Amino acid sequence: MSTITGHSELDAEPSGDKASTGRRGDRIFGGLATGSGIFVVVLVIAVGGFLLSQAVPALLKNDANFLFDRVWEVNDSGMRFGIPDLLYVTVVSSLMAMIIAVPIAVLVALFLTQYAPKRLASPAAYLVDLLAAVPSIVYGIWGFYVFRPYTTGFQDWLAEHFGWTVLLEGPVSLGTVFLASIVLAIMILPIITAISREVFAQTPSTHKEGALALGATRWEMIRTAVIPFGTPGVISASMLGLGRALGETVAVMIIVGTNPGIFRFSLFAGGETFASKIANNSAEFGSSSKVGAFIAAGLMLFILTFLVNAAARVIIERRKAFSE
Amino acid sequence: MKLPKHVALTSVALAGALALTACGSDNNSGEGDTGSDTGSSVSGTLNGEGSSAQKNAIDEAIASFSANNPDATVNYNATGSGDGVKNFIAKQVDFAGSDSALKDEAVDGVVETDQAAERCAGNPAWNLPLVAGPIAIAYNLPGVEGLTLDPTVLSEVMLGKIKNWNDPKIAALNEGVELPSTAISVFFRSDESGTTDNFQKYLSGSAPEAWTAEPSKVWPGTAGEGRTKSDGVAQGVKNVEGGITYVEWSYATDNQLGVAQIDNGAGAVELTGESAGKALAAAEVAGEGNDLKLSLDYATKEAGTYPIVMVTYEIVCSKGLDADKTTLVKSFLKHFASDETQGTLEEAGFAPIPAEIATKVNTAIDAIS
Numbered sequence: 001m002s003t004i005t006g007h008s009e010l011d012a013e014p015s016g017d018k019a020s021t022g023r024r025g026d027r028i029f030g031g032l033a034t035g036s037g038i039f040v041v042v043l044v045i046a047v048g049g050f051l052l053s054q055a056v057p058a059l060l061k062n063d064a065n066f067l068f069d070r071v072w073e074v075n076d077s078g079m080r081f082g083i084p085d086l087l088y089v090t091v092v093s094s095l096m097a098m099i100i101a102v103p104i105a106v107l108v109a110l111f112l113t114q115y116a117p118k119r120l121a122s123p124a125a126y127l128v129d130l131l132a133a134v135p136s137i138v139y140g141i142w143g144f145y146v147f148r149p150y151t152t153g154f155q156d157w158l159a160e161h162f163g164w165t166v167l168l169e170g171p172v173s174l175g176t177v178f179l180a181s182i183v184l185a186i187m188i189l190p191i192i193t194a195i196s197r198e199v200f201a202q203t204p205s206t207h208k209e210g211a212l213a214l215g216a217t218r219w220e221m222i223r224t225a226v227i228p229f230g231t232p233g234v235i236s237a238s239m240l241g242l243g244r245a246l247g248e249t250v251a252v253m254i255i256v257g258t259n260p261g262i263f264r265f266s267l268f269a270g271g272e273t274f275a276s277k278i279a280n281n282s283a284e285f286g287s288s289s290k291v292g293a294f295i296a297a298g299l300m301l302f303i304l305t306f307l308v309n310a311a312a313r314v315i316i317e318r319r320k321a322f323s324e
Numbered sequence: 325m326k327l328p329k330h331v332a333l334t335s336v337a338l339a340g341a342l343a344l345t346a347c348g349s350d351n352n353s354g355e356g357d358t359g360s361d362t363g364s365s366v367s368g369t370l371n372g373e374g375s376s377a378q379k380n381a382i383d384e385a386i387a388s389f390s391a392n393n394p395d396a397t398v399n400y401n402a403t404g405s406g407d408g409v410k411n412f413i414a415k416q417v418d419f420a421g422s423d424s425a426l427k428d429e430a431v432d433g434v435v436e437t438d439q440a441a442e443r444c445a446g447n448p449a450w451n452l453p454l455v456a457g458p459i460a461i462a463y464n465l466p467g468v469e470g471l472t473l474d475p476t477v478l479s480e481v482m483l484g485k486i487k488n489w490n491d492p493k494i495a496a497l498n499e500g501v502e503l504p505s506t507a508i509s510v511f512f513r514s515d516e517s518g519t520t521d522n523f524q525k526y527l528s529g530s531a532p533e534a535w536t537a538e539p540s541k542v543w544p545g546t547a548g549e550g551r552t553k554s555d556g557v558a559q560g561v562k563n564v565e566g567g568i569t570y571v572e573w574s575y576a577t578d579n580q581l582g583v584a585q586i587d588n589g590a591g592a593v594e595l596t597g598e599s600a601g602k603a604l605a606a607a608e609v610a611g612e613g614n615d616l617k618l619s620l621d622y623a624t625k626e627a628g629t630y631p632i633v634m635v636t637y638e639i640v641c642s643k644g645l646d647a648d649k650t651t652l653v654k655s656f657l658k659h660f661a662s663d664e665t666q667g668t669l670e671e672a673g674f675a676p677i678p679a680e681i682a683t684k685v686n687t688a689i690d691a692i693s
Binding site for chain 1: 376403404405406407410509511514515516517540541542543545546549550551552556559560563564
């Protein structure tokens, strides 16, 4: 933060502190950093390549339209599979989770950085981070066995009064997408909170003090200085959270029931996401073409996550122009 | 539990001295000729993998086997029949547990039985039925005990064609029982499962007109809700009044669910170890020689027989394993097939394999070399 002007001891003997390792250190470090960067890119390409190589043979054998047909019959006698139901449940449950989690996470982050006294802020932040350490199977079991009974009354009420909207139409299944969304929201809350907290804490104090000096109340200061500064960070945080929600496997598998054959757009129906479908059937992967069908679904999830992240990049880039 | 080599050697040397005591505790099966195989304790590690339906049974057998043979370790990884067979063929495990016998038709251009024979150095792999698991029709109707269903009505219930519990078709089978008008909520396995396959085999075998779908590991119905694994469907029924599902017996009893009696044409039969064992006794051996692939008569009208039973097999090489493994496999399977071990399985929700089958299994185990 502070810039040193004038004479100092360091200037007199620049090589006296053994900090310099010569050109070699520079080359090694540079090489390691570049190597790691390349490694990640190669890794992602390799994953994509693997998914493609496994999925393509199965897709070629597919007698149904992979993108539009609502069937999943992969057995030894023939292959007919399509993903629209999986795509719908994956996207809807994740979006619902985002709608619940993002506002709460932002508020928690604002509380921790702007309102809470220092002594309270760090233990509270630590507690929120702990939520991320709970394994997803625990969330699944808790969600279905402990939490579900408390939500049935609310779900029935929603279905009764707002059933005219397609999304909340009854009847209410036992394990609903709605319930899974709430549990997913709790699961992604710590990720979004942690990153939002970091960016809000970075708000330059000059911005904040400037706003307060102009007569802004604390809420107005947050609205005019903290939130605009933190928006790109919040978007990145949300995308990380969305990534986790899209790919969540075990919790969704335990909570949500399935209704094959009868597809409903309602949140009160059951369904399967890409990841839960793969996990649920992994024990009985027999032939390679059958595995391929599930890998093809995995490939779609890969592409979906890629698209979501790309979209997030575009939004962040645009926002930057306004916030700086 | 890995012991240093000299300890293992000493214990082998001691085995002769201990043989008398070992015989005393081990050989109560009543078949005199089994003494040579199970009498002395064996050592080594045996790995198996496969069906989760038989997990509790094989765990029980492994526990008592290791108590008798402290130097031997048997591992069983319940990942599912498909994985078990795959890893058996890939030589990752020494035997596989499977809900269905090895397939002899080609899938993706490969035949399982051929692959297994290749794995066993050119010798056929045998399917040995060692665990019989009755499938319970579990329901949740407070106040209604001993509900009776027949295959046709059961098919219609599971397909959602009969929607309420007081439907005249159900009432006709349950005279004197007051049935509530509660809606029927069907639960089924959302994952692919041997239980689903066997249950459908029963329905299509005993009520081919009501159940027209081709039996497979995937549930074909569209009524009700799918839940993952046996525990999932059992919990579903437990949580929803009017729920019904098919599930391994132990899950129904553990969750205190009602278990329906089945009327296959000779009167209602309650599910017990004995009534389920009878279904097995009536089964025909479809395999050749010592390959004991069974074919169950699902439509059996034999009195006192509970017909919805699934057989899980241990799939082993008839020849071709190295000598140590062969001894160990034989010794473990002998123990598993013994009356003593089979007798302990009922508590865990399984039916003991009946004497006729047990004799054939023992003959087959003796023939492994």
